[in-house]
Amino acid sequence: MSDDTTGPATDPILLSDALSTFDALWSPRIVTRVNDYDVRAAKVRGEHVWHVHEDTDEFFLVLEGALEIALREEGGERAVTVERGAVFVVPRGIWHRPSSADGASIMLFEPSGTSTVGDAHDEVPAHVDATTGHALAL
């Protein structure tokens, strides 16, 4: 469980309003909850870190900009580009590294308590927030 956001928000929330409350990059806010999952919003720019979630898939929806996700799959490495209005799910167990050269705003859906840097990761750079999500201060 993450901070004091323990259930669904009681009113609709504009994602643009949620995003307007913070500027930090790679530092997701928990917008609302669905059962034991978080709906998170994040601003991103530059490179995240290679990491893996061993036990959960991770959902991305791009709200603004474009997100690239590099993936280390059985057949080799590839990258997908997730455009504005597109969704992509990184399967559990797949090492991946999100990045966005020009910046993006994204929505994530993943089990509460999921760390931004996964269960294993390369060295976390200073610009990446290792967190299970911050409470949204609307």
Added chain:
Amino acid sequence: MSDDTTGPATDPILLSDALSTFDALWSPRIVTRVNDYDVRAAKVRGEHVWHVHEDTDEFFLVLEGALEIALREEGGERAVTVERGAVFVVPRGIWHRPSSADGASIMLFEPSGTSTVGDAHDEVPAHVDATTGHALAL
């Protein structure tokens, strides 16, 4: 589990592309999967039916138009309006009826196998598809 969509899609999917594959109202398509959850897309217009999901919250994101959701809460009945770009979660156990006078496109997250008409419901009108989601034919 629903149809043949048994895991995350392997490539990003534009929600607008997904929505362009069908015209049926109140008849969600399964766009991708996140663990044992579906990401569904639906077109809606007019009134759905009063129903309740006893064991799961239900997430709505409005992609186009606006969605109204009437709720029967402990304190009485109220309605929320979910604008384009806004999210709302109906808590488990709350009777609710989505509607959209002018039409909307929406994205849903809910456990795979969740019925569009819940575990209990008023009489289902002909224009409402009682389904656990249809496979997306991209």
